[in-house]
Amino acid sequence: METIRACVLAAAVVAAPAWAERPADFLQRFESQARGEDASFRASAERGRSWFDRRHGGDWSCSSCHTGDPSTKGRHEVTGKAIAPMAPAVNPERLSSERQVRKWFRRNCKDVLGRACSAAEKADVVAWLIAAGAPTGARR
Amino acid sequence: MTITKPMVSLLLALTTSALASGGREDDGERSRSAPLDPFYVEECGACHVAYPPGLLSRESWRAVVGGLGRHFGVDASVEAQLGAQINAYLQAHASPRASDDREGRPWLRITDTRWFRHEHRPGEDGLYPGVFESEAVRSPANCEACHRGAAEGRYGEREIRIP
Numbered sequence A: 001m002e003t004i005r006a007c008v009l010a011a012a013v014v015a016a017p018a019w020a021e022r023p024a025d026f027l028q029r030f031e032s033q034a035r036g037e038d039a040s041f042r043a044s045a046e047r048g049r050s051w052f053d054r055r056h057g058g059d060w061s062c063s064s065c066h067t068g069d070p071s072t073k074g075r076h077e078v079t080g081k082a083i084a085p086m087a088p089a090v091n092p093e094r095l096s097s098e099r100q101v102r103k104w105f106r107r108n109c110k111d112v113l114g115r116a117c118s119a120a121e122k123a124d125v126v127a128w129l130i131a132a133g134a135p136t137g138a139r140r
Numbered sequence B: 001m002t003i004t005k006p007m008v009s010l011l012l013a014l015t016t017s018a019l020a021s022g023g024r025e026d027d028g029e030r031s032r033s034a035p036l037d038p039f040y041v042e043e044c045g046a047c048h049v050a051y052p053p054g055l056l057s058r059e060s061w062r063a064v065v066g067g068l069g070r071h072f073g074v075d076a077s078v079e080a081q082l083g084a085q086i087n088a089y090l091q092a093h094a095s096p097r098a099s100d101d102r103e104g105r106p107w108l109r110i111t112d113t114r115w116f117r118h119e120h121r122p123g124e125d126g127l128y129p130g131v132f133e134s135e136a137v138r139s140p141a142n143c144e145a146c147h148r149g150a151a152e153g154r155y156g157e158r159e160i161r162i163p
Helices: A002-019 A022-037 A046-054 A061-067 A097-114 A119-131 B007-024 B027-032 B038-044 B058-064 B080-093 B113-117
Strands: none
Touching: A022 A119, A046 A061, A046 A119, A061 A097, B038 B080, B058 B080
16 A cells, blocks of 8 residues: 555656646746857846737737736637736646647747747746736846 | 546536437527537637537538638647547537538638527627627627626526626
8 A cells, every 4th residue: 555655656746747837947948948049148027028018010919918917817809708817926827837838839929929939038928927916026 | 537426427418418419400509519528628718718519510610620820810720639639529519501601611700600690680689789899798709708608618598698
């Protein structure tokens, strides 16, 4: 019985990163990817905020659907469907799954920018989402 | 995953209700034709309600799934394996009737079908002109604005509340 319990526990520990990641993991990952291009790169929530709010040559910005405040609910610009808040501080499902993060950056960057987002852009946005709705002082 | 007794009864209930409503001809029953597939809900139901598959024909769904990379102006692409899985679900529960325009091209929008336009004509169930463009609704794609059970696949009249 003890052996089974130990095995289950070990399996859970090993399996954990596959389905539950922390927002900071994504920040670190994108930041280190961006450093491959620019060694002095450091993610900036402030840069992420203004980038999130800006249109990039197309009709939409990120905030067109998500609003400029990631701690509140958004609304799909085309369909009108409610979108849960983007800030992990108020919605723990955000920035918790590699598959979801990859999928939504892939889709939405194409919609807003007409291209894939760079690692630096993703790092800044993730920094902004983490900072939004978090106690003050967490921003950088 | 352990399969428990409640899960088996739920599955049986879903299958039975799907079978019971599958053969109905009444247009009003179309939206109840199939249980919602979790992959379909996750991939398609994030931006809009996971529309009942019985509202479009097989040809229409095939065209929709084949064009997800540019889906009404939005990138709704899914991974190939998931796309095939979702297409299989939609094909299995699609309407047996054609949903195409006068030239025989499959409709891509449920709102273009004769069924939708008939069921949602002005005056029907209290629909007023301009309701779909109103701030609370914004688009006829926003089923949930009036069909309060739409997210769970329920479109019955008792759950209609027009804002």
